[in-house]
Amino acid sequence: xxxxxxxxxxxxxxxxxxxxxxxxxxxxxxxxxxxxxxxxxxxxxxxxxxxxxxxxxxxxxxxxxxxxxxxxxxxxxxxxxxxxxxxxxxxxxxxxxxxxxxxxxxxxxxxxxxxxxxxxxxxxxxxxxxxxxxxxxxxxxxxxxxxxxxxxxxxxxxxxxxxxxxxxxxxxxxxxxxxxxxxxxxxxxxxxxxxxxxxxxxxxxxxxxxxxxxxxxxxxxxxxxxxxxxxxxxxxxxxxxxxxxxxxxxxxxxxxxxxxxxxxxxxxxxxxxxxxxxxxxxxxxxxxxxxxxxxxxxxxxxxxxxxxxxxxxxxxxxxxxxxxxxxxxxxxxxxxxxxxxxxxxxxxxxxxxxxxxxxxxxxxxxxxxxxxxxxxxxxxxxxxxxxxxxxxxxxxxxxxxxxxxxxxxxxxxxxxxxxxxxxxxxxxxxxxxxxxxxxxxxxxxxxxxxxxxxxxxxxxxxxxxxxxxxxxxxxxxxxxxxxxxxxxxxxxxxxxxxxxxxxxxxxxxxxxxxxxxxxxxxxxxxxxxxxxxxxxxxxxxxxxxxxxxxxxxxxxxxxxxxxxxxxxxxxxxxxxxxxxxxxxxxxxxxxxxxxxxxxxxxxxxxxxxxxxxxxxxxxxxxxxxxxxxxxxxxxxxxxxxxxxxxxxxxxxxxxxxxxxxxxxxxxxxxxxxxxxxxxxxxxxxxxxxxxxxxxxxxxxxxxxxxxxxxxxxxxxxxxxxxxxxxxxxxxxxxxxxxxxxxxxxxxxxxxxxxxxxxxxxxxxxxxxxxxxxxxxxxxxxxxxxxxxxxxxxxxxxxxxxxxx
Numbered sequence: 001x002x003x004x005x006x007x008x009x010x011x012x013x014x015x016x017x018x019x020x021x022x023x024x025x026x027x028x029x030x031x032x033x034x035x036x037x038x039x040x041x042x043x044x045x046x047x048x049x050x051x052x053x054x055x056x057x058x059x060x061x062x063x064x065x066x067x068x069x070x071x072x073x074x075x076x077x078x079x080x081x082x083x084x085x086x087x088x089x090x091x092x093x094x095x096x097x098x099x100x101x102x103x104x105x106x107x108x109x110x111x112x113x114x115x116x117x118x119x120x121x122x123x124x125x126x127x128x129x130x131x132x133x134x135x136x137x138x139x140x141x142x143x144x145x146x147x148x149x150x151x152x153x154x155x156x157x158x159x160x161x162x163x164x165x166x167x168x169x170x171x172x173x174x175x176x177x178x179x180x181x182x183x184x185x186x187x188x189x190x191x192x193x194x195x196x197x198x199x200x201x202x203x204x205x206x207x208x209x210x211x212x213x214x215x216x217x218x219x220x221x222x223x224x225x226x227x228x229x230x231x232x233x234x235x236x237x238x239x240x241x242x243x244x245x246x247x248x249x250x251x252x253x254x255x256x257x258x259x260x261x262x263x264x265x266x267x268x269x270x271x272x273x274x275x276x277x278x279x280x281x282x283x284x285x286x287x288x289x290x291x292x293x294x295x296x297x298x299x300x301x302x303x304x305x306x307x308x309x310x311x312x313x314x315x316x317x318x319x320x321x322x323x324x325x326x327x328x329x330x331x332x333x334x335x336x337x338x339x340x341x342x343x344x345x346x347x348x349x350x351x352x353x354x355x356x357x358x359x360x361x362x363x364x365x366x367x368x369x370x371x372x373x374x375x376x377x378x379x380x381x382x383x384x385x386x387x388x389x390x391x392x393x394x395x396x397x398x399x400x401x402x403x404x405x406x407x408x409x410x411x412x413x414x415x416x417x418x419x420x421x422x423x424x425x426x427x428x429x430x431x432x433x434x435x436x437x438x439x440x441x442x443x444x445x446x447x448x449x450x451x452x453x454x455x456x457x458x459x460x461x462x463x464x465x466x467x468x469x470x471x472x473x474x475x476x477x478x479x480x481x482x483x484x485x486x487x488x489x490x491x492x493x494x495x496x497x498x499x500x501x502x503x504x505x506x507x508x509x510x511x512x513x514x515x516x517x518x519x520x521x522x523x524x525x526x527x528x529x530x531x532x533x534x535x536x537x538x539x540x541x542x543x544x545x546x547x548x549x550x551x552x553x554x555x556x557x558x559x560x561x562x563x564x565x566x567x568x569x570x571x572x573x574x575x576x577x578x579x580x581x582x583x584x585x586x587x588x589x590x591x592x593x594x595x596x597x598x599x600x601x602x603x604x605x606x607x608x609x610x611x612x613x614x615x616x617x618x619x620x621x622x623x624x625x626x627x628x629x630x631x632x633x634x635x636x637x638x639x640x641x642x643x644x645x646x647x648x649x650x651x652x653x654x655x656x657x658x659x660x661x662x663x664x665x666x667x668x669x670x671x672x673x674x675x676x677x678x679x680x681x682x683x684x685x686x687x688x689x690x691x692x693x694x695x696x697x698x699x700x701x702x703x704x705x706x707x708x709x710x711x712x713x714x715x716x717x718x719x720x721x722x723x724x725x726x727x728x729x730x731x732x733x734x735x736x737x738x739x740x741x742x743x744x745x746x747x748x749x750x751x752x753x754x755x756x757x758x759x760x761x762x763x764x765x766x767x768x769x770x771x772x773x774x775x776x777x778x779x780x781x782x783x784x785x786x787x788x789x790x791x792x793x794x795x796x797x798x799x800x801x802x803x804x
Contacts, residue, residue: 067225068204068215069250070292072304072311075100077410079298085109085116093758094118094281097288104137104296104319106130106287107280118281124189125153125160125181127283131172131193132163134287138201138294139320142166149176156181172196187255188235188274190283191242194251194290202293205249211238213245224248228272229258235274243272251289257740259614260600270739295321295373303329303394303412308419308464309377310412312394314370321374327396328367328403329353329378330360334389334413345405350393353378361403363396379464385416417776421451422463423502423538428529434594434624439522439581442509447529449502449538455779458502460536468535469496471506472528477514478521478580489523495532510581519583526578586621587687590707593627594620597634597680597714603735603744605753606718608671613716617680618661626660631683638677638718640670646679653683673720675749681711719744719753722788730785738775745784754786756801763802777803 075096083102088095098116101107107130110117122130135142145161148168153161160181168175173196185193195213198205206214206221214221224244231243246252247268254270261269278286297313304311314325330350332340339349347361356378357367368376384390392412395403403409427450432443449467451457460467471494476483489511496504510523531537587593600614617634619627633651636643643666644651654662668676684706686692692703717734731745731752746752756762762774769777783804789797 065226066248066250066253068248070289071306072292072313073288074104074291074294074296074298075288076304077298077302078300079103083109085114087115088118091759092118092281094284097284098281100288100291101130101134101284103298104134104291106133106137107284116280118284119279121184121277121279122190122283123181124179124183124185125156125164126280127185127190127193128163128167128173128181129160130283130287131197132166134291135167135172135197135201137319138197138291138296139318140200142170145169150179151176152178153181167193167196170200172200184277185283186274187252187272187276187278188231188239188243190278190286191246191252191274192239194246194286195242198249198290198293201295202290204293205245211241213241215245215248225266227267228254228270228274229260229267230271231274232267239274243274246286246290247272249290249293251286253739257737261737269737297321297374300408301325301327301394301396301410303392303410305380305412305414305418306377307458308380310380310392310394310414312368312370312376312378314374314376314396321370321372323370323372323374325370325374325376325396326363326365326367326399327370327376327394328357328361328363329392329394331381331384331390331392333386334391335386337391340391341403345403345407347403351381354381363399363401365399380414380419382463385414385419387416389416389418390414415773417773419463420458420502421453421455423449423457423460423467424452425450425454425538426467426469426529432624434620434622435592436521436580436582436584436622437510438623439510439513439583442507443579444505444507445527447496447498447504447506449498453779454781456502458498458500460498461538462536465536466498467502467537468498468532469504469537470494470530470532471496472530473508474526474528474578475511476524476526476578477511478524481521483524496529508579513583516583519585521580521582521584523581524578525581582622584622586623586625587627587707590709592622593682593685593707593709594624595632595680595682595709595712596620597678597712599678599714599716601716602714603717603719603751603753604668606668606671606673606720608669610667610669611718612665612667614663614665615678615714615716616661616663617656618659619656619682620660626656626658627685628656628658628660630660630685631655632662633681633683634664635679636666636676637679638668638674640668640674641676642667642669643678646677668718670718671720672718673746673750673752674718676716676718678714678716679711680714682708684708715748717744717748717751719746719751722752722754722786728785728787730783733778733780733782733784735780736778738778743778743784754784754801756799759797760799760801763800765804774801774803 079100080096081099081103083099085098088098092098098118102109107116109115132142143166145165146169148165150164153164164179164181167173173192195205195207199207204215204217208214212223214223216222224241224247226247227240227244228247232240235243252272254268255273255276256271258267258269258271260267296319297315299315299317299319302313310329312327312329314322314327316322330347330352332350336349340347342348350360352360357364368378370376380390392414393409394412395407395409427448428445429448430443430445437443447469449457449460459465473492473494474488475490477489494506496506498504508525508527510525513522596618598616598618604611604613615634617632619630619632621627631653633653634643635646635649635651637646639645643664656662685708686706688704690703692705694705695703732747733743733745734751735744736742741756743754743756744751745754758771762769762771764773764777785802787800789799792798
């Protein structure tokens, strides 16, 4: 027995690369409308009544995160079928994207149509053709071609001329002047075309009359909050906004690593390279990622997983949504697929989704029904995806039809790690890192759900819904240097619910100043965070009712620790450790001065020819405000560093700027691994401007000596490039960057840097994994074992990486 089911995933392809033909998109052929037995029912007509699609709330903005990435895509099922391009092998990085745009009629190939020429640069004329075809596949009518005033497209082939003029007439690109049809499209220009496409075809992209690009829907739509530093510094503001928008939409991740690496704040850690060109393989990937935001899906029934939900799509022969289609869905553990059907094709050991249909594997009125967007959503059952994964089938037909050997089934295999993991703990953080807070200002805290592996997750303990907490803020007046012994002045309880990112935020502030004429500490605020009863939040502590720990389990951090919240145990409310709101002096002693060292890279690849790094030394007061006019020094313990040697050389003093910081650039010239210890200090600082060299309490007014806090240190790990010996090596993951496919592993002073790509082999916890599965599982603290392929060189190597 063999069902005629279409499976999500790769279709076989056996051809290797051949010489490329000259790349040029020819005339667009008539699309082949794919219909099968089950689909004929849908094409003939659907239910009169249809469900209204309910849009999900957009995710809250997060730094260095694509906040609006599409949860499902256009490249699924039949859209991944092999289009038989002889120069696109089964191992080609963009095979799926190339096959996908061919399925939707966005490319016809090159030459006689048997090749795609994936390495050929895309011209501006070809770009217009790609985008025009993509718009039509997405159901947008570009209208008739009318001259848009371009002066140099007369010799361009007819379809390209029409595409250029039609895009311009719809405002998707600028009109008139020189179009430069034969020039290679740049990455910056590509962003303009893609936003032009999405503004017409995607419900979550809007370009306002003022040119602002809003991402999301309804009242929460907003402009991109991340940007590429190299794009912002080199292209016009409008193009920069387009580039930022396609990042937030998950269409691009960037092209190379940026000089500054900090995933907690902008700019992004990658460069966009706006003046670089784009080849046809890369363009296929960009277009398919963009199409994920539209309603384009393959003809017939398809299904995809979105977190803990299965999204079933129904589309007509033109890939457009069809509402009111009755769809039956059923599932089993992937390990039991061989027992799912009997010899005659009827269902055997499978289960129906609770609440949809009384009889498994039969079309009935109580089954799922697609809404106005052509989609229907059903939640995965509790405990799924199962260990080893869950397999789901979807199909349609006439009422009363049952699954048999000729039924057209769509099969969706869901890996066990595809859905978000249940929250197992909570981390609370803040950007505030000083000892005191100015009275009248506030501090913002973020609550983030984490799974049992310490990775951020989006759902509570039920793996489906948000989590709810109670935040209790107790404010104590400070009398002299101690809390008011009579207890808290106010106690405020705030309910908190996590958003689509598994996050929630809350501000903390002090009360009005009771004595404005006195400059002193005024209030201290304690913060307790507890799960609400039946709030789907993980238990805090061993008893399930304690205040959430911050940092390591059972540890309460000191107040002001960067990225951590000071939380006092509920059994000892009198302990100091909360936020102190003050109007007192900024600096009165050396201990009130904070020196920080921030390397651009705390882990960096060593290079005998010289590797560069940048280090910013900052000086702040009790409130975290910059101290200006101070002179700083920076030295290194490493002989291979271009910085002065600590304890030996006399370092040059540099005055910090208005931001209280000075940035050093230096080189490290060695290929060997080493732990470089940087030391920052300040020169004696006359903080009160009295010019006194020493304390003198008898003077009028009293004189004080200059202040000089203790020097501080910071370690930079220079990592040795792994030498491919073919032997298996093992080390702890210290830092990783999935944008650049780089892993730092080892221990202090002996760190190695290794790189991986989609051509390698991956194992996770003893089982074979995919490139994406490896990246999902990869986290700091994991044990990594790797074997480098010594039989080949460069990108042809097939290295093996194993995580435990």
